[in-house]
Amino acid sequence: MKKGRSFPVEKHISILISSVLISASVFSAVSLFGTANNANAQASSSAQSNPVTTVAPQAPLLVSGLPDFTQLVEKTSSAVVNIRTTQKITQVQGDPFNEDEQAQELFRRFFGIPAPQQAPKNRRQVPRPQEQEVPRGVGSGFIVSQDGYVLTNAHVVEDASEVVVKLTDKREFKAKVIGSDRRTDVAVLKIEGNKLPKIAIGDSDKIKAGEWVIAIGSPFNLDNTVTSGIISSKARDTGDYLPLIQTDVAVNPGNSGGPLINMRGEVIGINSQIYSRSGGYMGISFAIPIDEAMRVVEQLKSSGVVSRGRMGVEIGDLSKEVAESLGLSKAQGALVARVETSGPADKAGIQEGDVILKFNGNAIEKRSDLPRMVGATKPGSKAIVSVWRKGSAKDITMTVGEADADKPIQKNDKKIKKEKVENHLGVTVSDLNDAQKRGMPNGNGVVIDSVDGLAAGSGLRPGDIILMMNNVDIKDAKQFDAMLAKLDIKKSVVLLVRRGEASQFLVIRPAG
Template sequence: MIRIDWKKLHGRAMACALALAAAALLLPPAPALAQSAPQPRTGLPDFTDLVERVGPAVVNIRTMERVRSMPQEQGQMDEEMQEFFRRFFGTPMPNIPNLPRGPRGPGPGQEQPRGVGSGFILSADGFVMTNAHVVEGADEVLVTLPDKREFKARIVGADKRTDVAVVKIDAAGLPFVKVGDVSKLKVGEWVMAIGSPFGLENTVTAGIVSAKARDTGDYLPFIQTDVAINPGNSGGPLVNLRGEVVGINSQIYSRSGGFMGISFAIPMDEAIRVAEQLRTSGKVTRGRIGVQIDQVTKDVAESIGLGKPQGALVRSVEPGGPADKAGIEAGDIITRFAGQAIERATDLPRLVGNTKPGTRAGMTVFRRGGSRELAVQVAEFEPDKPAQRAQGSEQRQRGSASPAAQSLGLAVSDLTEAQRDELNVKGGVRVESVAEAAARAGIREGDVILQIGNTEVGNVREFDAVVAKVDRSKPIPVLLRRGELATYLLIRPAR
């Protein structure tokens, strides 16, 4: 049997407890439990305050047109379907056989609905911004405010190139929007749209910024969003979470005519620049330098020593135009204009267009392996003129098929003086026949080769000399003229 001395055990326990307490006093204090890091917000933003602030300045726009002649008997389309076909198919609604007919439309001289759209008030005295395509061809523009007041509007000016228009209503003390700084807009940022899709006034939709400076082939770099935009939203505002308008909803990408998750808005900084000119003079004045341009591909950039695909490739120069007088040549690559880098070809027309006519601007061009500085005096933009091929006799010569040229699949001939004058070139050789590597590169009979491997060729003799020296282990860049346009192609010799 084991006896336990409880007094001794209790004394030892007390001694241990006191020792532990003393040790704890000597040790540094234990760190507090780490507070959990702040968690990102997972809830969706609340747009109610934005709608209350911006909504009163967003308007519905209806347009009317006078009937010039008696239309064929057909059902009278509602306004939103007219807008649908005009905006997304570029044509009126087709006359479909056996379609159920409605009452005969209005007669000549009478007005009929033409389309619907949206807009927003820029100032308390009644200036309203919208899309140019919303008011294009309208004989009468009606603006309806959220409080149901309706005004006849006067078109101050419209600019088709940017799709921006300004109209004026006779009113005062109106609520108006605040314009935001587009440069601070970030991809992934929440944005909201207010408009009249299919004529449904004051409709609010929301989403995020999908991309900035999206090149769609138009004059402006668009803001891409996934905000639901449909016919009738055109001209309405794109609003950030600070309640500032950062864009004008203008286009959608669609295969069906309806929203498919990709919408485009005109950046507000560009729109305001246009609106100021429209309010001042009723039109927009732009600069021009008289060139046709194209993108620079990665392969071409590497083969000519440019490094990366950047700048605008000059495909043709208007004879006697500003660029011609400045010394720009077809085949040049403009990499800077007025101190600003040209990352993509579409940057150039925007920078030139925003330059006041008469301004002398510096340019950096890449030509035959090196950069050089030029200066051009910007002229005023004029409507595009169709390119006309110079007419004249082409004296075809027997093509040269030297061993050097044959190795590339080419036979070439010298240009006649008349051909040089027609093309406005100093030299070059005409392609008389093409095969093998040259054919694979896309060179055609009748093309005029101006450069091989960054070296100018003035005649057949110079052409053969250059071809004999080129490095055939790499793609060979060829600058050629085809009609009025210049382009680069790459010949890849067989190894």
């Protein structure tokens, strides 16, 4: 067995003592020389002054401390409101899209359990649909006038049959929807009251990236919740008609429609969107600039709808390579990809392949500038469009058209008149629009306009799309009505119905 080398203990002790003595000697020498040197330095300083050492001046602090938001919240929070909405829905038994009933049916078939006994023939087998008010959602808003005008998002009140506004002092008011604009996501409400608390309107053009702002709203229905942050960007291109304000203020579901407030206590934006992969706040939120929103508000208050100009073109981005090939010095402007036949641009002589450089003298820096400029132009007015075509610029005079406006909001005190149904199934249909056709196989199908009788009792709803009837593809409303007229009213009808992203076969059985 090999053994490692070792030293005697006495030799280890001797080496250790020697090391300590050497270290002590060196330390003493260093101390002595250091003392001498210090003495010499002191003596020398008495004879002559030391050289001047140049030190750079310290830069002043650009930011000092954190803001205190308490006075700001006290000043503005009373004008921020909670908004809750309800919606009328029709409930019927045997809804074919009810997942619980589908699961029970599959369970019964798999295990061979007999179907439940049907009701006697002398009893009514088709239940009548019943309308019921159900909670639709919650949001936020803020009062802008003492007589009760309230601003919020259009998506907060969309499809609502009743809107209730709740103040911080617990008072509640039923609100009337004056107008709503989906394109900018702005809505105006009116509540009956006097000397109501209101909030001041600021100037969103003067905001700067980096300045402090707060949001007040009702995230997850928690009234008067305050969050703070800074403006990340003042003009983020995420909206079709509006460049939105980007912030890092925490905004969650329920904050929609609430105010974004600057340090002066003024509203500079309406909180509208968040960027999220989870449905909750992830560090980025967006607000509608209040200057743009107020322009929409004035039109909604006067007519209930917003009038916008249109050109009738599809535009695309202009890449650097394409700009160079066309002889442009830089990639600036909007490239015309398609011109609508007989539209305003077509009538004026604008062509595919043109690059629109200016609109009424205003430069088009990027593609998104054009629809905003055109949309803000009064329909019927003349506009000068500067285009780049075949190596040179050209001015074209165009009469601005009018964009399709959002339909006016149905007033809460009016009932929608139902179309009369005159076939034995109790269903009326119409052809699909272009958007609906794109989502259907081969573009086939018809959309249900109204239901009654057997159709309502079987669970069909307005908005459902019928794809097939008795194993025959439905192409349009004319074909559907012709087939319906030839049906035997004593036999069942099998429909393939699409609702949302799901399709389901539905059997409508004759009554009695």
